[in-house]
Amino acid sequence: MFFEKGLLFCSCYELYYPDIQIFSDLNLFLIFSWNSYIRELKPFQKETLKNLLDGRDVYLSMKTGGGKSLCYEAFPVLWSENHQLSSACNVLVISPLISIMKEQSEFLKTLGFTSTYIGKTPEEDMMILDERFQFLFTSPEAILSITKWRNMVTRSQHFKLIVIDEAHTVIRWGESGAGGDEPFRAWYGKIGEIRSLVQCPILLMTATANKAARADLKRKFALNNCHEIIDNPDRDNIKLFVKKCI
Numbered sequence: 184m185f186f187e188k189g190l191l192f193c194s195c196y197e198l199y200y201p202d203i204q205i206f207s208d209l210n211l212f213l214i215f216s217w218n219s220y221i222r223e224l225k226p227f228q229k230e231t232l233k234n235l236l237d238g239r240d241v242y243l244s245m246k247t248g249g250g251k252s253l254c255y256e257a258f259p260v261l262w263s264e265n266h267q268l269s270s271a272c273n274v275l276v277i278s279p280l281i282s283i284m285k286e287q288s289e290f291l292k293t294l295g296f297t298s299t300y301i302g303k304t305p306e307e308d309m310m311i312l313d314e315r316f317q318f319l320f321t322s323p324e325a326i327l328s329i330t331k332w333r334n335m336v337t338r339s340q341h342f343k344l345i346v347i348d349e350a351h352t353v354i355r356w357g358e359s360g361a362g363g364d365e366p367f368r369a370w371y372g373k374i375g376e377i378r379s380l381v382q383c384p385i386l387l388m389t390a391t392a393n394k395a396a397r398a399d400l401k402r403k404f405a406l407n408n409c410h411e412i413i414d415n416p417d418r419d420n421i422k423l424f425v426k427k428c429i
Contacts, residue, residue, distance in 0.1 A: 228250060236258075236262060240387075242401065242410070244392055251388045254386060255386055259296075270341065273342050274317065274318050274342070274344045277322065277323055278320050283348065296318055301325045323371050336377075345384070348388055350388055350392065353372075353374055353403060357372030375403040
């Protein structure tokens with residue numbers, strides 16, 4: 184599969200064709216004329232992708248910088264290979280901040296994907312309605328409260344994966360405070376509605392969610408049979424010391 188700015192070659196034969204011994208495991212190569220992005224998927228990335236490709240929801244808790252984003256970046260290519268390009272495969276990413284959407288969208292473009300976010304330009308908004316982007320970034324407010332976007336995802340047959348980035352914000356921003364204060368962003372509290380709009384696996388990604396928050400997130404998104412990958416948050420390069428001052 185060729186893209187405008189490089190060659191993206193991937194193989195998932197071991198996952199679905201175990202008798203064809205082309206590669207020893209699932210590998211993803213992103214090879215560019217000026218740089219090499221990735222040489223091999225990490226074990227948790229392989230595990231995440233395999234479950235998503237099998238149609239299971241995944242709850243992924245991994246430290247910042249661990250490579251969570253690659254799990255959804257690689258998904259449409261592997262999905263298309265497994266389905267022999269039978270239909271389009273688009274990914275909907277719900278993200279808390281425009282700055283994150285812009286950064287991720289621009290990065291995906293350097294890999295040769297089509298990517299944008301809702302509200303970038305009127306021209307691209309029209310292209311979004313025509314489902315011309317492999318990756319669509321949005322906020323809960325836009326995709327749930329604005330009728331044209333809600334209708335778009337409801338009627339679409341091309342979204343094969345929903346990603347909730349920084350999933351801990353669903354709890355922190357979408358729920359009322361202890362004193363009964365209004366939620367910081369009320370539509371985060373209603374984000375579970377996306378489950379009824381699009382029938383596809385959901386990938387919840389976070390770096391900071393405790394056991395109670397994890398249970399709450401699974402309930403909100405009706406993740407009744409999800410695959411959980413929980414990383415140890417300890418970092419060897421960060422140490423805390425307590426020193427008694429007299």
